[in-house]
Amino acid sequence: MTDHPRLAVAGLTKRFGAIQALAGVDLHVGRDELVVVLGATGAGKTTLLRTIAGLETPDAGSVAFDGAEATSWNPAARDVALMFQDFALYPDWTVRRNLEFPLRAPARRLPESEITQRIAWVAELLAIGHLLDKPSTRLSGGQMQRVALGRALVRRPRLFLLDEPLTNLDAKLRERLRLEIAALRRELHTPMLYVTHDQGEALAMADRIVVLIAGRVAQVGSAEDIYDRPASPEVARLLGHPPINLIAATASDGFWRAGDGTPLAPATATVGSRATIGIRPEHLAPNGGPRPAQIRVVQHHGAYQVATVAWAGGESHVLLPPEAALPIGTELHPSVVQDRALIWPG
Amino acid sequence: MTTAAAPGGGGRSGSGGWGAAAVVAPALILLIAFNVFPLFYNLILSFTSAELGVEGWTWVGTRNYQRVFERPEYSAALRTTALFVFLAVVCELALGFVLALALHRRFAGKTALLTALLIPMMLPPAVMGLYANLLYDGDYGLLNQIISGFGVAPPQWRTDPAWKLTAVLIVDVWMWTPFMLLISLAALGSVPRHLYEAAEVDRASAWMVFRRITIPLCAPLLALAALLRTTDALKQFDIVMAITGPNDQATQTVSALLYQGLFADGKVGRGSAYACVVLVLVIALATVCTRYLDWLARRQGRGA
């Protein structure tokens, strides 16, 4: 029994009319693990969560909790807490009543003191103490999101399912909450399955990342694994900010060369074979390379600058130190940091 | 996405059968007793010579239907009804929408005003009709006293054939304009404020905003209201009954004629045949309604 993961999903398939939302998804979440499902809008993330929560019936595949086959269990029997992307608060209730609701479910019967204590704890955690007696319709979007998060956290379920819980929040609050959620998971020892399209959240929070592309699992691994060794250009593009430079290349004279002949990486493949070369902006040094590249746009990010340059027959991003004052039109000579180019043949 | 969340553990698929039958049985029995049976009974009667107060009846084939199509009062009643419905719905919609435009903002006493406007809608139509009679009275009625106050010779609302239908119409408009007003307010309220703001920044004139934004975005709900009102106005009976009685040529709607034929003249067979003809027309109209609602729902469902 103890060998079983908290959640095991196998071959999960779900189709809505012409749309194949899930095409055979396998994943598991350990007993003390924060797994992030990362994917673009429409990749099937929400359907996956809803199927695990029991709100959708899969066309095929199975869901198991702690080794017990649960595909046909109703949502209540699964004892998971689901936080929706669109907050779904009860509109005419106060924040306190919204938070108490999951604790007052007949299946739980918590003593009043316990309820008060948990509300106080979650209110403190999410800094919503001053809102407790306001009706939920009077809250701002960010406040509603925090209350909705609180409503999921106030329970002690076997698994938290969080559907882009930070999406509609201010950037600063998002940074703080992603830390707090990760810390919380460690403190509660309750596993979380966390769905997001934000690569920063995925990298920062995840024990393991599951990359979902078009209803399929494209790669599973630690943040470092997936960032450093993405399985495909599609996965590589999902992670990293500014995004990775992807360049179509052909092998000739021992190099992978871009369409305009710019050498990108040493090639051992036969002359004429094709590949997609991925170079992360931090692995493209501004100078030292053979070919010139004109700066088109420079964007300041505080600790560094991102220059968009015309290079290798397209546009690439290069990182520059914060103090560099390089006007538009300046010529750089980008060079790829040794061994850091990613190569996907085909 | 439309997927029914099916809670309930195991046998969720096998739980149909007798259990489900037991749950729907009472409703089904009532439906059969009060809807299906009368319908078929009516259909049977329409092929007979049945009359009120006359013992026994015989099959007469399609003779009743022939009469319905030959005798002028039947088609006249259909025309009267159509005219009435058209005028009533158009007036109520126009008036209701214009009122809604005026009331579609916050002001002190809005709730009280709306409540007052809604009172006629809540009264039984027959009461409204009887009450209207007091107003319409040729000599002592409030309406004519006001009109003569302007030095105009007032019409004899309840006796002049040229004014009788108008009299009925006015009461109907009085009763149902508030309904259109309510729906119009809801429709106006459903247009997102930022669309008006966008139009304003786009430098659109007030008239253009009204014509290109307000009207098209309110149209689906208004059309739905018009359809509902049409099906309801088709049944017009109470007000006619109160103001002119059921057998007045100027105001004899389909329902009034049915009443006259069935209960006053006792011609049950022929009345039933007429009822069947009307039923076919109503079903056709109802089909248009449901198709429209389906289309509306699909359109809404396609995207936010």
Next chain:
Amino acid sequence: MSKDFLVLDQVAKTYADGTVAVRGIDLRIAEGEFVVLLGPSGCGKTTTLRMVAGLELATGGTIRLDGKDVTGLPPSQRDVGFVFQFYALYPHLRVADNIAFPLVATGVPPRERKERVAAVAESLGITGLLDRSPRQLSGGDRQRVSLARAMVRRPRVWLMDEPLGTLDADVRDTLRDFIREQQLAHRVTTLYVTHDQEEAMALADRVVVMDAGLIQQAGPPAAVYDRPANRFVATFVGSPGMNFLPGASGEGLFVPSAGGPGIAAAGLPPGPAILGIRAEHLRLTTVGAGVPGTVAGGEYLGAWRLVHVRLGDGSLAVVRSPSSDRSDRPASAIGDAVGLAIAPAGVRWFATDGSSLEAR
């Protein structure tokens, strides 16, 4: 080119219920400048933008556009293009008709209308969408259409209210670059509102940081990041925000109250002060060699790694280092005792009330 193309002079907004949204904003925007209003929810940035558009009326101060007082004018008389956060596309009109709407409104003849819609659609890469309904479009495409509608009339000012707020990260990046390119190409004066400091830094010629209805600081992105006027700006701009170490100075040396060796503080008046330092100017070292603390957590960000260190006074400091720099690795397990080494070039001084001591 006017230096005072769009001028806000003591502009304020108090709502009927007494809520003060904007306390008094002074801002001079040059023709062709890209200015970003940055701040948390409720700081008054959106209200300010809407007052410039005329969607809200200022309750104090004046707004001048190209020398003309527009404070009391309705939006239709201000010649501005507005991009809404939630697109505000007319749902019953095709994309082409949405874009043409401002042209219809201003009486542009149909032939010219068609040409201009086609041209703007071409430049935004949405020619293929012209016959679609807005309902059929993705969020990114909807916002492109919304941009096209704001651009087609060639207004004198673009006003954008968090146009990228609801989009996926990758779409957001693409569209962000696109907006900047368009703005540079047409040199249209732009006022842009966001709560995302990264977006603000990336787009702006000048960032205006707002809080509590007031401007906290205005300046080029690098200056706001590097020389914040107060602790609010220092915290809000930059991800993570600046670290602060309270302490006391005396005899040219600042001693953090969290402990550790003194730090050179020439010119700092004696007494309590706060040392501010960005995460990239901190480095993990041995306990004795820096401000002592324990590792409280870490965040991997791809190119960078953040280590959160709990200091003796309970506060958190964040250290940022390139992921390729493996030197921090051995000492970054949660609970490890570490020291924080401070790069002198990164030190910024603040008074105890939070204001910067740098300007003097």
